[in-house]
Amino acid sequence: MDIARIALSRHTCKAYDPNRRIPAEQIEQLKTLLRYAPSSVNSQPWHFVIAATDEAKQRIAKATTQPPYASNAPKILNASHVVVLCARTSMDDAHLAALLQLEEEAGRLPTPEGKEMQHKGRSFYVNLHRFDIRDTQDWMEKQVYLALGSLLLGAATLGIDATPIEGFDPRILNEELGLCARGLTSVVVAALGYRSGEDFNAKLPKARLPVETVISEI
Numbered sequence: 001m002d003i004a005r006i007a008l009s010r011h012t013c014k015a016y017d018p019n020r021r022i023p024a025e026q027i028e029q030l031k032t033l034l035r036y037a038p039s040s041v042n043s044q045p046w047h048f049v050i051a052a053t054d055e056a057k058q059r060i061a062k063a064t065t066q067p068p069y070a071s072n073a074p075k076i077l078n079a080s081h082v083v084v085l086c087a088r089t090s091m092d093d094a095h096l097a098a099l100l101q102l103e104e105e106a107g108r109l110p111t112p113e114g115k116e117m118q119h120k121g122r123s124f125y126v127n128l129h130r131f132d133i134r135d136t137q138d139w140m141e142k143q144v145y146l147a148l149g150s151l152l153l154g155a156a157t158l159g160i161d162a163t164p165i166e167g168f169d170p171r172i173l174n175e176e177l178g179l180c181a182r183g184l185t186s187v188v189v190a191a192l193g194y195r196s197g198e199d200f201n202a203k204l205p206k207a208r209l210p211v212e213t214v215i216s217e218i
């Protein structure tokens with residue numbers, strides 16, 4: 001596979017064909033990309049809400065009715081599926097204990113010493129962000145963006161068009177989906193589906209900074 005060709009040919013879809021649906025089997029593959037995205041110290045501080053019905057997409061589009069977000073509403077409404085990528089609102093001891101337990105159950109921590117080391121190592125980074133840098137929310141949201149990156153490139157690999165969307169009102173979306181009560185907050189949205197003839201961005205050339213500006217080899 002020529003992955004660079006996919007990076008060059010993918011684009012942010014600006015208009016979707018409302019009649020085309022992503023096959024269920026490919027949705028399962030995209031779910032796997034989200035779940036298996038890497039995260040710092042395997043913290044997995046995320047949750048993904050997937051809207052597949054018109055009603056569910058309408059609920060998400062409520063967060064894009066006001067300017068300057070309104071241009072995103074038709075993307076959300078006409079896409080096949082829409083993912084709301086959420087971050088946790090806390091990195092608490094219960095979550096750390098749950099992570100340790102799942103790693104143990106997966107067979108990654110065969111000795112008590114290994115388990116202790118893993119817990120200490122993860123707690124070091126979690127506490128660094130919690131108490132010293134005091135940027136736990138930003139840190140968790142960075143992990144969510146890694147899942148977004150996996151999703152976008154993976155979708156393009158499957159021939160699925162996508163739109164990453166930061167242009168929405170998170171307060172409205174959090175309220176509509178009851179996210180805060182679940183210890184979650186919306187970070188970024190991804191519309192997924194197939195472009196329509198109105199997708200002007202499909203025909204535009206890419207604009208990227210020169211390679212020597214963005215990459216140094218030492």
Ligand SMILES: Cc1cc2nc3c(=O)[nH]c(=O)nc-3n(C[C@H](O)[C@H](O)[C@H](O)COP(=O)(O)O)c2cc1C
Binds near residue numbers: 164165166188201206
């Ligand atoms: C995190 C993020 C948020 C974005 N938010 C929006 C958005 O709200 N609406 C939109 O149409 N495009 C959005 N974009 C698309 C960018 O404008 C686009 O990725 C960039 O211009 C590069 O173009 P390309 O994706 O077609 O290569 C977003 C992209 C990213 C990565």
